[in-house]
Each structure stands twice: as structure tokens, then as C-alpha cells.
């Protein structure tokens with residue numbers, strides 16, 4: 407009989423893309439895969455269409471640490487989500503579950519816990535998000551992307567294990583020559599790839615457009631703006647292309663870039679690290695100092711992989727001079743990154759899933 411796994415995670419691409427990597431591996435090893443996400447979230451777009459995966463949706467509420475009337479309705483949505491998750495667990499009877507976090511993960515993890523399914527969670531950011539901090543109470547294994555996470559959270563917790571970034575294999579297969587040819591770019595002029603997180607970033611888009619005439623004097627620019635955030639009036643500039651979101655072309659766009667300007671989402675920055683792309687990071691900061699992207703960006707800056715520009719300092723002049731500074735020192739950044747190992751995380755996760763599922767089976771037959 408096929409072993410069954412439930413995957414969850416959603417709300418942003420960052421909480422889904424590592425699951426796409428695992429789906430591939432799990433299929434190769436003959437697992438039956440169930441994905442529990444929300445009804446309309448990005449996880450439905452990214453996973454819902456895959457024939458090999460059975461997608462189920464549950465209701466979920468946003469977790470806020472401040473008062474809002476929406477907390478009341480979200481509390482009921484979350485409770486409903488937990489009941490739906492318990493029902494799904496009873497029906498699916500999974501051997502293991504793996505969660506990447508995001509709001510939708512909380513009811514799913516609680517439902518799995520109720521049914522005593524072994525739970526593995528994985529934290530993409532240096533400082534864990536609220537959903538994973540809650541979910542970790544029910545987890546058998548807590549995988550981390552950053553080695554430093556267990557020094558600032560889950561300290562002395564022996565369930566914590568450093569895994570590293572779970573990266574999509576296809577991103578490693580890009581070709582600079584192919585990308586340049588397809589886009590009609592000049593091989594001799596440097597290329598800057600600008601990516602404002604999976605949903606784009608209004609603020610970065612605005613500065614890029616303001617700085618574009620100067621920027622294009624020295625660089626060619628690929629600008630991923632986010633869905634619905636392109637401005638066709640800029641199509642007149644040569645050496646500039648804008649996209650809403652890159653799918654199959656992304657590996658080539660990454661390969662052709664001499665440097666990147668990016669948000670500091672965990673997946674994106676580890677992809678740049680793997681490809682040794684010098685980074686100018688402009689983190690998305692929500693609320694206080696301990697937000698995921700800000701700490702990720704500080705960590706990469708301290709390691710010498712990236713330069714950091716805070717959003718409140720984002721003027722045209724500051725942006726142009728930061729791009730020049732990173733480009734000037736590009737070889738230094740790349741050399742430091744070449745010492746960082748980024749392979750092997752998916753294999754580690756597969757072994758952990760296998761181990762937990764076996765121990766579950768063994769426990770059930772005693």
C-alpha cells in the first residue's frame with residue numbers, strides 16, 4: 407500500500423515553493439500526496455493544478471497580535487479549519503505531515519496532532535514566523551533553513567535540526583546565453599535583475615522607474631514587478647524589460663544577471679546565494695525589528711553576501727549608488743558566497759519524513 411503524506415503551507419510563494427521540490431521527490435519515491443491549503447491562496451494556484459497531488463482546502467483565519475474586530479470572525483474561521491483538518495486526517499490517514507508555515511498551516515497542524523500524525527515543520531526565515539512558532543508545539547522535528555535559528559529561537563530544543571534551503575533544481579539549469587538571446591540583450595553590458603518578492607513591491611517599482619534613465623546608462627535591467635504592477639509606458643526604454651511574474655524563464659533570467667536587487671524573502675536570497683549572485687537587499691519590514699526579512703537581510707549582509715538598503719532610505723540617489731557599489735564589488739561578493747554549501751536539503755527532509763513515518767508505523771503495530 408502507498409504511504410501517504412499531507413503537505414501544507416501557504417499565503418505566499420515562499421511558503422509553497424519548497425513544497426514543490428518535495429512533491430517531485432515524494433512522487434519519485436511512490437508516496438500518495440495530499441496538500442491542504444486555503445481555498446483561494448497562492449498555494450492553490452501553485453499546487454492545485456498538479457495532477458499527481460490531491461488538493462484539499464480548509465478555512466483559516468489571520469493570526470494578529472493586536473485587537474481588531476476581524477479577530478472574532480477569524481477565530482471562528484480557524485476553529486472551522488481545525489475541524490475540517492481533523493476530518494481530513496481521519497479520511498486520509500496520513501503516515502506523516504510536513505508544514506512550511508503560513509496562516510493555513512496552523513489548523514492543519516492542530517488537526518494532524520489530534521490524529522497523532524508525526525509532524526515535521528520547516529522554517530524558511532532566520533527568525534520564525536508566528537504560524538511556525540505555534541505549530542512547533544506539536545512538531546516532532548523542526549527543520550531550519552538558517553543554522554542560526556536555534557540560537558535565537560527554539561534554543562536548546564533537541565527537535566531542531568539545521569536543514570538548509572530547499573531549492574528548486576530547475577533554477578540551477580539556467581543559461582545566460584539563452585536568456586540574452588531571447589531577450590535581445592547586449593552580452594557586453596551588465597545586467598541587473600530586480601525582483602520585489604513573489605508579489606512585487608510598489609516602493610521598489612517606483613524607485614526603479616524614477617532611476618531608470620540613469621540606471622540604463624550603465625546597465626540593462628530585467629524588472630519583475632508583480633502581478634498587475636507593470637507600467638507599459640516604460641516599455642519604450644531599450645535594454646529594459648518588465649514582467650509580472652517569471653515562471654519557466656526564471657532560471658535563464660537568473661543566470662544572465664550580474665547582480666540582483668531583491669526583497670529578502672528566504673527562498674529568493676538562498677537562490678541568489680546558490681547562484682552566487684551579488685545582492686542588494688531591500689527587506690520588506692512589517693512592524694517591529696524582529697521580522698523575518700529584516701533579520702534575513704542583516705544575516706546576509708554580515709556574511710558579506712549582500713548590501714542592505716532600508717526602505718525608509720530608499721531614494722533615487724541612494725538606490726543608484728548602492729547598485730553601483732554592489733556591481734563594483736561583485737567578484738568579492740561571489741567569492742564569499744562560493745564558500746557556502748547550499749545543496750542537499752531536500753534529501754535530508756526526505757530521510758526525516760521516512761524515519762518519522764516508519765516510527766509511526768512501528769508504534770502502531772506494537
Ligand SMILES: CC(=O)N[C@H]1[C@@H](OP(=O)(O)OP(=O)(O)OC[C@H]2O[C@@H](n3ccc(=O)[nH]c3=O)[C@H](O)[C@@H]2O)O[C@H](CO)[C@@H](O)[C@@H]1O
Nearest residue numbers: 418419420421423530603604651652671672673674698699
Ligand atoms: C511579504 C512576505 O510575507 N514575505 C515572506 C514570503 O516572501 P515571498 O513569498 O516573496 O518568498 P520568497 O522570496 O522566500 O520566495 C519567493 C519564491 O517565488 C519565486 N518567484 C518569485 C518571483 C517570480 O517572478 N517568480 C518566481 O518563481 C522565487 O524564485 C522564490 O522561490 O515568504 C518568505 C519565506 O517564508 C519570507 O521570508 C518572506 O518574509
